[in-house]
Amino acid sequence: MGGIVKSNSERGAEFQSRARNTLTQWLGVHFNTEISLPIGSPPKDHRFDLVSEDRRYVGEAKAFSWTASGNTPSAKITTL
Numbered sequence: 001m002g003g004i005v006k007s008n009s010e011r012g013a014e015f016q017s018r019a020r021n022t023l024t025q026w027l028g029v030h031f032n033t034e035i036s037l038p039i040g041s042p043p044k045d046h047r048f049d050l051v052s053e054d055r056r057y058v059g060e061a062k063a064f065s066w067t068a069s070g071n072t073p074s075a076k077i078t079t080l
Contacts, residue, residue: 020061
């Protein structure tokens with residue numbers, strides 16, 4: 001097995017960057033990462049993975065991968 005094994009945080013950051021670039025391309029607006037916005041009532045800050053500069057679009061970028069045996073990562077799927 002050759003190659004460098006990436007950590008979960010490295011894979012997540014790479015996916016977030018790809019999602020940011022793709023959304024920028026498709027929507028024609030720039031996205032910032034790790035932006036806190038107040039949500040709920042009463043408002044409480046929540047840090048979003050991706051937020052457009054005009055605050056029109058917000059999103060979470062989650063990268064899931066299957067287990068080595070090909071099984072669904074059930075603990076993660078429940079969070080979807």
